Amino acid sequence: MRIRFEPAGVTTEVEVGKTLLEAADAAGVEIESVCGGQGTCAKCKVLASGSLSVPNDLELDGLTPTELAEGYRLACQAVITGDLQVMVPEGSRISQVSILQEGVQGAAQLQPWVHRHTLRVSPATLEDQISDLANVSRTWQQQNGAELSLTLRALRQLPFALRERDGHITAIAVDEHSVRMEAGDGPAHLLGIAFDIGTTTVVGYLLDLESGKQLAVSSLLNPQTRYGDDVVSRIEFSMRDETGLETLQREIVQALNRIISETTRAASVSPEDIFAVTVVGNTTMHHLFLGISPAALARSPYVPAATRALCLRAGELGLAVYPDAQVCVLPNIAGWVGADTVGVILATNLPSHEEVALAIDIGTNGEMALGSRRRLVTCSTAAGPAFEGAHLSCGMRAADGAIDTVAIDGDVSWHTIGESAPRGICGSGLVDLIAEMLRVGVIDPTGMMQDGATLRANGHKSLAERISQQGRHRAFLLVESDKGAGGRPIQVSQRDVRELQLAKGAIRAGIEILMKELGIGPDDVKRVYLAGAFGNYIRPASALAIGLIPRFPNAQIVPVGNAAGSGAKMALLSATARRHASEILTMVEYLELSARPDFQEEFAEAMAFE
Ligand code: FES
Numbered sequence: 001m002r003i004r005f006e007p008a009g010v011t012t013e014v015e016v017g018k019t020l021l022e023a024a025d026a027a028g029v030e031i032e033s034v035c036g037g038q039g040t041c042a043k044c045k046v047l048a049s050g051s052l053s054v055p056n057d058l059e060l061d062g063l064t065p066t067e068l069a070e071g072y073r074l075a076c077q078a079v080i081t082g083d084l085q086v087m088v089p090e091g092s093r094i095s096q097v098s099i100l101q102e103g104v105q106g107a108a109q110l111q112p113w114v115h116r117h118t119l120r121v122s123p124a125t126l127e128d129q130i131s132d133l134a135n136v137s138r139t140w141q142q143q144n145g146a147e148l149s150l151t152l153r154a155l156r157q158l159p160f161a162l163r164e165r166d167g168h169i170t171a172i173a174v175d176e177h178s179v180r181m182e183a184g185d186g187p188a189h190l191l192g193i194a195f196d197i198g199t200t201t202v203v204g205y206l207l208d209l210e211s212g213k214q215l216a217v218s219s220l221l222n223p224q225t226r227y228g229d230d231v232v233s234r235i236e237f238s239m240r241d242e243t244g245l246e247t248l249q250r251e252i253v254q255a256l257n258r259i260i261s262e263t264t265r266a267a268s269v270s271p272e273d274i275f276a277v278t279v280v281g282n283t284t285m286h287h288l289f290l291g292i293s294p295a296a297l298a299r300s301p302y303v304p305a306a307t308r309a310l311c312l313r314a315g316e317l318g319l320a321v322y323p324d325a326q327v328c329v330l331p332n333i334a335g336w337v338g339a340d341t342v343g344v345i346l347a348t349n350l351p352s353h354e355e356v357a358l359a360i361d362i363g364t365n366g367e368m369a370l371g372s373r374r375r376l377v378t379c380s381t382a383a384g385p386a387f388e389g390a391h392l393s394c395g396m397r398a399a400d401g402a403i404d405t406v407a408i409d410g411d412v413s414w415h416t417i418g419e420s421a422p423r424g425i426c427g428s429g430l431v432d433l434i435a436e437m438l439r440v441g442v443i444d445p446t447g448m449m450q451d452g453a454t455l456r457a458n459g460h461k462s463l464a465e466r467i468s469q470q471g472r473h474r475a476f477l478l479v480e481s482d483k484g485a486g487g488r489p490i491q492v493s494q495r496d497v498r499e500l501q502l503a504k505g506a507i508r509a510g511i512e513i514l515m516k517e518l519g520i521g522p523d524d525v526k527r528v529y530l531a532g533a534f535g536n537y538i539r540p541a542s543a544l545a546i547g548l549i550p551r552f553p554n555a556q557i558v559p560v561g562n563a564a565g566s567g568a569k570m571a572l573l574s575a576t577a578r579r580h581a582s583e584i585l586t587m588v589e590y591l592e593l594s595a596r597p598d599f600q601e602e603f604a605e606a607m608a609f610e
Pocket of ligand 1: 033034035037039041042043062074075076077
């Protein structure tokens, strides 16, 4: 069947029985699919005309009667039965997300674990018929006082390298293994690349391992998002689809290879000179990158396949760098606290703090660590999706057209990313909006949205006009249809407020339980590190206003940007930092919140606004 996608102007041919989402995938047309095609997020709305299955129950639930009458369908549910024309509206297209690249650089000194060793090897003679390997080993031993160990690839290079420049050769060693033998002085740069694989975004930092200089950085949307926005939907996809795990691994490796290609091109260097790679990510991203089934992470007792740091060969993972380059995947702490948190702990140097500090990283999940050099505890909360716009009727990622700040001063004003017409609201905008709605009394401390009459009686006439009844729930009109992208209004429903309450309740309860575990109160916390979207996109004042974090009267608030990525860079540049990453695993205590009898109580309490 011929399917034409507009406005991309792409036509593809697919078999009867495929969904519109599968056809779009085949045509390279990107459609939002937050739930991974489960039919529950209603983000994949398209306008279709032609031959399709009748709308199923999920479509009848996810689309309004007006949308159904206009011809809107859920791309993941509508099954192709004949030729079609499909219009992908702006709100359903994946747009460029804002990706946080900058972080902090901890105190790691440059202490490379990749070295160049230049050797002058005397040639073998008829009188001394020494093998090439024994010959180089002898010179190496004299120069370095240690045994030479080399990979098969390096051994294959050795005879050529030795004879090309009369025994003047360079060995590139990663840790104690020589991985490349080259005639002359070797490559101009010894390179390394550090990756932060986030559920939504992937960032790569290309570094010169001898100078410590960052040569280039590049980032992109994690291509796995097309199989689900959050880790749970990706785990489900890997289990549901026969080739799901393989697909997800291939997607992430291709994404890393794109970053390798972009950064090396930008720095005018060769990917063949990348000898070291470090990787951080949450435990699910870690497993998917390595092609390990994450199924056990989704079931009690939520056990990962491996926690300790792993060192692997780039070639066996399919990374387009020097094939014998070493890929160091930082350790995971637990099933839901991964190597990205190890990166944050490394970058903020929590294990050497004299006084108690808290580090919170809110991405798609919320992970936190609290403590000092005496004791360090960590936990994870299933909190993130609301802060990344998922699970909200009006939510979207921090991309072009997302409302990222809101103020209510008599009337409502907002700002969008890229100054474009608003398409939805992202986490930081939602936190702002709820803080403002709370301040002016549009919602009460329990989160209940007030009716128009109450607001009018309290002197908020223009706000009262923004309240409407949508079925059984109230909604607040944030953007009028004449200002919204595609002439669509943006409303925040009572359910959206409840979603945010669930998310903020989980994070707040996590912090409270960590404090309880250490037997301390907010007064004892002297530093709060805000990592990830937090502190960079979410305004701390609004986060405090809605009670997302407690008021820490004695604490200095320090935004640390992409601290997970900073940790990966530190481990790339310093053998000591890499060792510390492994030591963190033995120092940190993990608290499984679902096993805590007090979690539900804390959570219920934390749901309310202060
Ligand atoms: S409803 Fe289609 S991808 Fe979520």
